[in-house]
Amino acid sequence: MSALRLNARLAQRDADFDVTLDDGEVLAVLGPNGAGKSTLLALIAGLLRPDEGTVAIGDTVVTDTRSGIFVPPHARGVAMLAQQALLFPHMTVSRNVAYAPRSKGQGRSRAAAAAQRWLRAVDAEHLADRRPSQLSGGQAQRVAVARALAAEPRILLLDEPMSALDVTAAPSLRRLLREVLRDDRRTAVMVTHDLLDALAIATKVIVVENGRVVEAGPVRDVLTSPRSAFAARLAGVNLISGTMAEPGVLHTLWGAAIFGSGELPPGSPAVALFTPGAVSVHLDRPHASPRNVLEVTIAEMDVHGNTVRIRGADQPDGAPGLSADVTAAAVADLDLVPGLTVYFAVKAHEVGLHPSPAG
Known part of the structure; x- marks a missing residue:
């Protein structure tokens, strides 16, 4: 053996x-x-x-x-x-x-x-x-x-x-x-x-x-379904850490509320996962659906096949920045450049809530 x-x-x-x-x-x-x-x-x-x-x-x-x-x-x-x-x-x-x-x-x-x-x-x-x-x-x-x-x-x-x-x-x-x-x-x-x-x-x-x-x-x-920042980065998905406030709602360390799918007990460490393709980018804060809106400063931009990946600066808790995949036309229409502050929006049903490794 x-x-x-x-x-x-x-x-x-x-x-x-x-x-x-x-x-x-x-x-x-x-x-x-x-x-x-x-x-x-x-x-x-x-x-x-x-x-x-x-x-x-x-x-x-x-x-x-x-x-x-x-x-x-x-x-x-x-x-x-x-x-x-x-x-x-x-x-x-x-x-x-x-x-x-x-x-x-x-x-x-x-x-x-x-x-x-x-x-x-x-x-x-x-x-x-x-x-x-x-x-x-x-x-x-x-x-x-x-x-x-x-x-x-x-x-x-x-x-x-x-x-x-x-x-x-x-x-x-x-x-x-x-x-x-x-x-x-x-x-x-x-x-x-x-x-x-x-x-x-x-x-x-x-x-x-x-x-x-x-x-x-x-x-x-x-x-x-990664639970750590490194695995999420390797797998190409966005990850936000926090604590479950109530079913379907995660609170981050910096006070943001993330809505998603997942029945986890309140108070338990959890992570929110969503793909860059599920994110839309806005110059002004959207006030209708979707429910999750995050202010992001663009750190870098890379071409990935037929899309452009927008990467934000590190999250307030030091975790890797969030990413969004958009078309080249959207980059041109919105005049997106590194250093610009934008809003990442993602619908709640696109976000999965899972137990954190810390749990």
């Missing part, structure tokens, strides 16, 4: 994680820079020792601060795939992949057979006799995947494996990882900034902010 159970605190990095992953699941870890994603990987791998907590892989406890258990990284059954392939430059591709089996005591012929099998699995068998310097970035990462899997890890850790690849190599590696992880039911934890990685490869997502897991669930649930 390769399930993961982690409950660990590291005061120096202000990190406090509680993560559970079932056998065969692929977890995507999302979050802004500095949120603690790499710290989570290091705690799993044994590169960091928590101040208190436990880490278990399958039925094996590899970290337990109370009993003093701390299994070193090389004995945890964990393999890491980083942004760079980090292949041994003096070895051929085949010997790079055979390195892990040889390190476990396998004979040369058996290790070479394992290397051949894994190179075939990642469609890199024809590269076996090359040196790393003779490989493209995409080829090197394929070989790195084969080398990691040749170690027969119980859990594979991936630290933004596609980030250093060009736009032509990344889709190919993404498909490969989906096949070897999801189709073979291999347990993996993948840190990524790319929404496509999560959608294509992962079965479960967590969002990390300030050293805490603020959101978790199946990929579709998190990315279609």
Whole structure:
């Protein structure tokens, strides 16, 4: 079994994680820079020792601060795939992949057979006799995947494996990882900034902010109904935080009332979600329907396909600014420019009210 159970605190990095992953699941870890994603990987791998907590892989406890258990990284059954392939430059591709089996005591012929099998699995068998310097970035990462899997890890850790690849190599590696992880039911934890990685490869997502897991669930649930500012920004929806005042009404920290759909108990932390396409932009405050009207100062404008996305300045509580998608004609008619104060209006039935991660 390769399930993961982690409950660990590291005061120096202000990190406090509680993560559970079932056998065969692929977890995507999302979050802004500095949120603690790499710290989570290091705690799993044994590169960091928590101040208190436990880490278990399958039925094996590899970290337990109370009993003093701390299994070193090389004995945890964990393999890491980083942004760079980090292949041994003096070895051929085949010997790079055979390195892990040889390190476990396998004979040369058996290790070479394992290397051949894994190179075939990642469609890199024809590269076996090359040196790393003779490989493209995409080829090197394929070989790195084969080398990691040749170690027969119980859990594979991936630290933004596609980030250093060009736009032509990344889709190919993404498909490969989906096949070897999801189709073979291999347990993996993948840190990524790319929404496509999560959608294509992962079965479960967590969002990390300030050293805490603020959101978790199946990929579709998190990315279609996000509850955190980062996930909402990644999914391209607007999010406003607040507290439920009464059914269908959320009060923000700065005193605004947001009307929407959602039966949540009064006093509970909640978020309002709506798409940029549901927003209309006005130069003067509208007084008829819709019911939600928010004053916004335009911060920037970008072309998105056939529309122009208007982004407002940060919300009064510091959350990312709201966005509206309008036509180029509307931009010209209203003479919209950064720095202009406008009104975003959205109908109540376009707004979903959901429990907040804080709850």
